[in-house]
Amino acid sequence: MKRKLAMFLAGVMALSAVTVGTVGTVFADDAGDYTTIGATDSEDATVIEHWTFTELFTAFYSDMVDKWNEEHPDDLIKINVHVLPYDDMHNKLQIALNSGTGAPDTVDIEISKFANFTEGDNVQLMDLSEQAAPYEKDVLQARLDIFSKDGKLYGAPTHGGATVAFYNTKLLSEAGIDYTTIKTWDDFKEAGSKYYEETGKNFGNLDTSSNMLFNLLVAEMGADYLDADGNLAVNNEGVAKALQLEKDLFDAHAISIVPGGQADADEGYGAYNNGDFTVMIMPLWMSNRWINYMKDCKGNIAVAPAPVVEDTKALSVGGGGTGTAVVKTSPVADKAAEFIAYAKLSPYASEVQWNTLGNDPMNTTTWSDEEFTHNPDNQFLEYYNNNPFDTLNAIKDGFVLLNSQTTKYYPSISNEFNTVVFNAVFEDGDDIQETLDIAQDDLTNEFAE
Amino acid sequence: MKKVFYSKKVAPFVFILPFVLTVIIFWLLPVVKSVVMSFQDVHPGANTWVGFKNFRRLLGDRIFVIAVNNTVKFTIGMLLLLIPIPMMLACVVNSTIMKHTKIFRTIYFIPALTSVVVAGTIFRLILGESDTALMNRILIFFGHDPVKWLKKPGTGYFALLILACWRWIGVNMMYYIAGLQNISRDLYESAAIDGASGWKQFTKISVPLLKPTTTYVLTISINAGLAMFVESYMLYKGNNSPKNIGLTIVGYLYRQGIEKNAMGYASAVGILLMLIVLVINMIQLTLSGFFKKEDA
Numbered sequence: 001m002k003r004k005l006a007m008f009l010a011g012v013m014a015l016s017a018v019t020v021g022t023v024g025t026v027f028a029d030d031a032g033d034y035t036t037i038g039a040t041d042s043e044d045a046t047v048i049e050h051w052t053f054t055e056l057f058t059a060f061y062s063d064m065v066d067k068w069n070e071e072h073p074d075d076l077i078k079i080n081v082h083v084l085p086y087d088d089m090h091n092k093l094q095i096a097l098n099s100g101t102g103a104p105d106t107v108d109i110e111i112s113k114f115a116n117f118t119e120g121d122n123v124q125l126m127d128l129s130e131q132a133a134p135y136e137k138d139v140l141q142a143r144l145d146i147f148s149k150d151g152k153l154y155g156a157p158t159h160g161g162a163t164v165a166f167y168n169t170k171l172l173s174e175a176g177i178d179y180t181t182i183k184t185w186d187d188f189k190e191a192g193s194k195y196y197e198e199t200g201k202n203f204g205n206l207d208t209s210s211n212m213l214f215n216l217l218v219a220e221m222g223a224d225y226l227d228a229d230g231n232l233a234v235n236n237e238g239v240a241k242a243l244q245l246e247k248d249l250f251d252a253h254a255i256s257i258v259p260g261g262q263a264d265a266d267e268g269y270g271a272y273n274n275g276d277f278t279v280m281i282m283p284l285w286m287s288n289r290w291i292n293y294m295k296d297c298k299g300n301i302a303v304a305p306a307p308v309v310e311d312t313k314a315l316s317v318g319g320g321g322t323g324t325a326v327v328k329t330s331p332v333a334d335k336a337a338e339f340i341a342y343a344k345l346s347p348y349a350s351e352v353q354w355n356t357l358g359n360d361p362m363n364t365t366t367w368s369d370e371e372f373t374h375n376p377d378n379q380f381l382e383y384y385n386n387n388p389f390d391t392l393n394a395i396k397d398g399f400v401l402l403n404s405q406t407t408k409y410y411p412s413i414s415n416e417f418n419t420v421v422f423n424a425v426f427e428d429g430d431d432i433q434e435t436l437d438i439a440q441d442d443l444t445n446e447f448a449e
Numbered sequence: 450m451k452k453v454f455y456s457k458k459v460a461p462f463v464f465i466l467p468f469v470l471t472v473i474i475f476w477l478l479p480v481v482k483s484v485v486m487s488f489q490d491v492h493p494g495a496n497t498w499v500g501f502k503n504f505r506r507l508l509g510d511r512i513f514v515i516a517v518n519n520t521v522k523f524t525i526g527m528l529l530l531l532i533p534i535p536m537m538l539a540c541v542v543n544s545t546i547m548k549h550t551k552i553f554r555t556i557y558f559i560p561a562l563t564s565v566v567v568a569g570t571i572f573r574l575i576l577g578e579s580d581t582a583l584m585n586r587i588l589i590f591f592g593h594d595p596v597k598w599l600k601k602p603g604t605g606y607f608a609l610l611i612l613a614c615w616r617w618i619g620v621n622m623m624y625y626i627a628g629l630q631n632i633s634r635d636l637y638e639s640a641a642i643d644g645a646s647g648w649k650q651f652t653k654i655s656v657p658l659l660k661p662t663t664t665y666v667l668t669i670s671i672n673a674g675l676a677m678f679v680e681s682y683m684l685y686k687g688n689n690s691p692k693n694i695g696l697t698i699v700g701y702l703y704r705q706g707i708e709k710n711a712m713g714y715a716s717a718v719g720i721l722l723m724l725i726v727l728v729i730n731m732i733q734l735t736l737s738g739f740f741k742k743e744d745a
Binding site: 086087090091094095098113116117119120121122208209259260261267270271411412415418419420423424427428438441442445446448 | 491492495506509510511512577578579597600601687688689690691692693707708709710712
């Protein structure tokens with residue numbers, strides 16, 4: 001009896017030890033379900049574990065890996081694509097890189113999180129400069145800069161992120177508004193007020209949890225969130241002027257708060273789809289949201305340059321962005337880096353970026369290629385009632401970047417504006433300068449040495 | 450081998466070993482590590498000592514103060530709701546007059562078994578700000594304007610409390626039912642013979658005799674309130690609420706440590722939270738007479 005009991009206890013102990021062990025591994029390895037794409041049948045293919053937060057990217061990588069395998073029959077690749085929710089994925093990645101275990105080989109990192117991963121002296125991401133070099137001369141340099149630090153390229157961008165205006169021409173013409181006459185924010189304000197008065201519906205989008213529109217206003221003011229020496233200065237005059245402009249537009253009902261806090265979210269799609277909102281100022285990568293989530297607007301949406309302030313140099317600002325990075329410690333890092341550079345920066349990649357994702361392609365040579373820009377099979381051209389490349393070519397020379405976007409401050413600036421500043425000013429009607437001063441204090445405290 | 454297992458000296462240690470190991474690995478080591486990290490800047494493979502920098506920053510941190518305020522408010526709200534309501538529900542469900550008590554017990558307990566992720570998502574949709582969300586539909590039906598539930602401090606607080614109550618009422622009720630079943634029926638019978646009303650019986654017999662249960666529920670509710678995180682995280686679909694109205698201390702710890710990669714600073718937040726919890730629990734246990742010597 002005693003013997004049995006002793007054996008039993010020993011068993012329990014062993015089991016608990018094993019459980020503790022497995023729990024550890026399960027947590028480290030658990031990245032949910034995944035889809036395998038590429039050379040799925042090949043035994044010798046290099047396997048790349050990839051994390052992403054956007055399901056649509058799977059289709060993009062699938063096209064790219066097939067093309068790669070076609071061109072490199074002796075060097076096949078297959079990718080296990082793990083799709084995780086946005087916050088979850090970035091948090092898991094952070095933990096994996098900090099603890100040195102459980103990280104994928106390659107990963108899509110969103111721009112407002114990117115600087116978190118390039119901080120410190122011991123960056124866990126691989127420098128992709130060498131692999132990107134062959135493609136560099138044709139791609140938008142501003143977008144490479146966003147994912148670079150100290151001359152090293154840590155992420156390959158997915159799109160130009162050009163911020164444009166989407167107009168619902170059907171609703172506008174019913175209200176007697178011709179969108180092509182809207183050039184400046186004054187024009188926009190006038191049209192918006194008129195539209196609101198006549199229809200009682202909302203004109204443009206004001207996002208309280210996203211800074212896409214606001215970044216454009218800041219860029220058009222020639223301002224930035226930093227001072228000339230690169231120090232935090234979110235309460236500077238230019239930013240305040242941009243916020244005041246946004247407030248004026250809001251007070252005139254030319255822009256209204258989108259349900260859910262931003263156009264790029266479920267409630268926002270609904271509001272556009274059923275015609276509660278008419279104009280959207282967002283980057284062109286909204287294309288894939290339009291065709292997937294706002295189907296009722298098909299044939300009614302025109303893409304035009306975003307309104308500007310008088311005498312501005314900036315016609316568009318890079319909004320959003322995803323940098324695909326390679327984890328330095330990955331056993332297949334070199335091969336993965338070569339593939340990622342190809343998959344994100346090559347001319348073919350740009351074609352796929354536009355055709356499957358509806359993103360403005362990174363490779364600007366394609367923008368003037370008639371065959372490509374007027375491809376009759378393209379689902380996005382079918383959706384829009386004008387050609388977005390006309391807009392892209394029109395704003396090409398005024399495409400700018402906020403310098404702050406490349407600094408370690410940006411994730412926190414973005415977070416502070418999207419949670420505190422916009423809600424304070426637009427929901428609660430707080431004073432603009434006071435709100436910006438508070439934001440500056442919060443951020444200064446966060447980055448105090 | 451045999452000797453080890455049959456030895457009277459060694460065996461007790463073997464028995465408690467799994468528990469001790471669990472405490473050391475999952476509790477003691479992390480605590481010690483956190484204390485160490487709260488004095489460091491933590492980056493992969495390169496930690497640097499920074500002295501009291503993290504704590505100095507913490508004292509001047511406006512958002513941390515907001516998080517502490519929110520957490521205290523949630524905790525108080527939870528205590529005010531999650532002790533009396535479950536106690537009364539338990540008395541009702543436990544009473545001899547009630548029929549089908551098992552069904553009611555089950556119904557009240559179901560939320561505790563539901564995933565907070567699912568519940569949070571559904572609550573978020575119910576409390577959506579568009580005219581078509583459930584709560585706003587009801588308001589509109591009664592002629593009221595729609596409300597942005599999750600964007601204003603008052604309604605946001607209300608939403609969080611509702612979610613927390615919905616989730617915990619059943620659990621606390623179970624504790625009280627267990628406590629009530631330990632009270633002898635004879636007491637109620639003799640009180641009834643003496644002419645005591647139902648309310649008198651509740652206040653003079655049930656409430657005082659449930660004191661040990663109340664002490665326990667109070668302690669775990671304070672802990673649950675101070676450690677609140679998931680409710681807010683799920684309701685706001687992430688850790689960012691407008692003007693930080695739903696931010697809790699643990700939420701702030703998570704934001705700094707995980708989202709902003711400031712592990713050292715997050716550790717300092719954690720250490721401070723631990724001290725707060727410790728002090729509050731000590732005060733509360735002293736007041737409730739936990740440390741008094743039992744009368745012989």
